[in-house]
Amino acid sequence: MDMAPMFIHAPAFIKEYNQMWKDLDSTPLMWIGLLFSILGLASHFCAVSGDELHTLPEPFISTSEMSSYYRNRTAQCLVEVNYLKPGRYTVETLCFYHALELLGAKDSEFGAYVVLGIIVRVAMRLGYHRDASRYANISLFDGEMRRRAWSMIFQIDIFTSTQARLPRIIRDGEADTAEPKNLLDTDFDESMTELPHPRPSTDVTPVAYVIFKPPSYGDVMRLDSQLTATHATLPPYLTVRPLSLSITDGTDLIIRRYALEVCFQKNRCVLHRKYLIPGQSNTQYRYSRTASVNAAMKLLDIQLTFNEASQPGGRLSRERWRMSALINQEYILAAMILCLDLSCGMRFARNLPSGRDDEVERMWSRDMRLQRLKTGYEVWSESSRISAMVAKAAEALKVMLKDLEPINSETRDAKPVATSCLMSDLLLVVNPASVSDAVSAL
Incomplete structure (x- = not known):
């Protein structure tokens, strides 16, 4: 060119x-x-x-x-x-x-x-x-x-x-x-x-x-509609549901349900992540910010569900190895999106109207998002001894959580800088073939 x-x-x-x-x-x-x-x-x-x-x-x-x-x-x-x-x-x-x-x-x-x-x-x-x-x-x-x-x-x-x-x-x-x-x-x-x-x-x-060269935002929205429509066509037996309602189902079927849900939410993250930051201040991209944060929160919900179910005596205790190998990278992507959104939210907060309509805040308050990240950190900390990838993610998330803790006006401008510098460390943990290349293609 x-x-x-x-x-x-x-x-x-x-x-x-x-x-x-x-x-x-x-x-x-x-x-x-x-x-x-x-x-x-x-x-x-x-x-x-x-x-x-x-x-x-x-x-x-x-x-x-x-x-x-x-x-x-x-x-x-x-x-x-x-x-x-x-x-x-x-x-x-x-x-x-x-x-x-x-x-x-x-x-x-x-x-x-x-x-x-x-x-x-x-x-x-x-x-x-x-x-x-x-x-x-x-x-x-x-x-x-x-x-x-x-x-x-x-x-x-x-x-x-x-x-x-x-x-x-x-x-x-x-x-x-x-x-x-x-x-x-x-x-x-x-x-x-x-x-x-x-x-x-x-x-x-x-x-x-x-x-x-990149797809237009209209193309992104069209793909989002197709992705959502495809997800809606899943037969009921492959639709994710609480484990309490899956007592008679085999573990293979349960894992397939969650694997499909993780695939759907991960692809929404990848599809909309490019517009996560612009969505903080530009109403045109507000939907993308909401979609990516919502998908990230649901991924970390699944992480918590799997972690609890895979404890000794849990419903999926014998399948822990399968689930860890399958979707650890998707959890890392979700954590990265939440950290990025929270960090940039701190930066934009002073320049945006105090009474603005924030759909993300209505769905998931800042405290809820922070708590979900803390829970993810606890899960990774427990597994850090058996996986170098998880250990690196846990260490990066630990530092970012420290920067994202409730802040006063004097530190509001300084803290996001340190967080953004660590974002690349968290990204490097994610398999480039599954996430980074897809994002670059946008």
């Missing part, structure tokens, strides 16, 4: 390019680095496509050598300007340099992953992870270009992390940047005081791929 349109507004770049030749001395060195990175990528693509230039400037003997040269010059500009004190063009230049690193060297996945870490932190330092509408000093034009850039950085994060077989660098809940509008470069410019309405999805634009 061509990432250049996500970072470069063609008409604006041409103006800057022409201005450079008129007054080279006043051209920012970081812009020169950006130009070098573009030349490096162009040279690389000439080399790999077999489309060698007929005439090469001295002293180059190949386009591949040119690409390496421009990559080094890009790095030189980044260092000379000091990319750790970022300014205009820094993020764009770093992203193109990252592409040169990834494309220009063999076995460079880890190096590209390290560069990506720098890109994400620099972009956050400049506020790319927050929507530009929050900042009065950012123009509409720059704000839209920031949205394009952050959308692309998010895609690069997924790709590079997968290539390096390492966790994503951008954590859930760290950004609220809106998606870019489906516009051509000619639809907006630096002088605009109001952005035009986005083009219809049938129009081909440079940003359409990034916008429409």
Whole structure:
């Protein structure tokens, strides 16, 4: 995929390019680095496509050598300007340099992953992870270009992390940047005081791929309806019910009922988790927040039911090994969702109306959600000696519970930070094949 349109507004770049030749001395060195990175990528693509230039400037003997040269010059500009004190063009230049690193060297996945870490932190330092509408000093034009850039950085994060077989660098809940509008470069410019309405999805634009690559929220809701409808068609004998009403049923049948229920609730968690944080403040996604929290609570209810029934003398005491291997990871996913929702709720609480309608709070009060997490922690603590995965989850949950305890106004802003940093530890316990990949696919 061509990432250049996500970072470069063609008409604006041409103006800057022409201005450079008129007054080279006043051209920012970081812009020169950006130009070098573009030349490096162009040279690389000439080399790999077999489309060698007929005439090469001295002293180059190949386009591949040119690409390496421009990559080094890009790095030189980044260092000379000091990319750790970022300014205009820094993020764009770093992203193109990252592409040169990834494309220009063999076995460079880890190096590209390290560069990506720098890109994400620099972009956050400049506020790319927050929507530009929050900042009065950012123009509409720059704000839209920031949205394009952050959308692309998010895609690069997924790709590079997968290539390096390492966790994503951008954590859930760290950004609220809106998606870019489906516009051509000619639809907006630096002088605009109001952005035009986005083009219809049938129009081909440079940003359409990034916008429409993930499923739309309408697709998510359609899948939710299908999932719920399928769950409703289960025959009565496969529908989960209290163990007290299953006295005459065999343990195999009981476990199948709960396995199907766990599968349903887990898939609701995965389907809606992307909108858990936006659902705190955006009414459009309120249903998703409610659905994911409700599913997480039901999963932890099942955890408690199984734990009690698998104690010595319990109805399922001989099946404990089967249930633990089957759904421990789903319990961890549920705990992660509740921790994330509670943590972000603390962060958003001061900026939201005190009398707002909160369906989650009506269904499951904060104290109820905290108590369910504490019960889950107790269950995992009991099992931590026989499972390294459960031990790690218990330790992460212990620290997060400490941060999520009832707080006073002085600590309200500080505590969610520590919790969000531990969220990735809890995520890493979950089998990537069953959860993380599915979430990334959203």
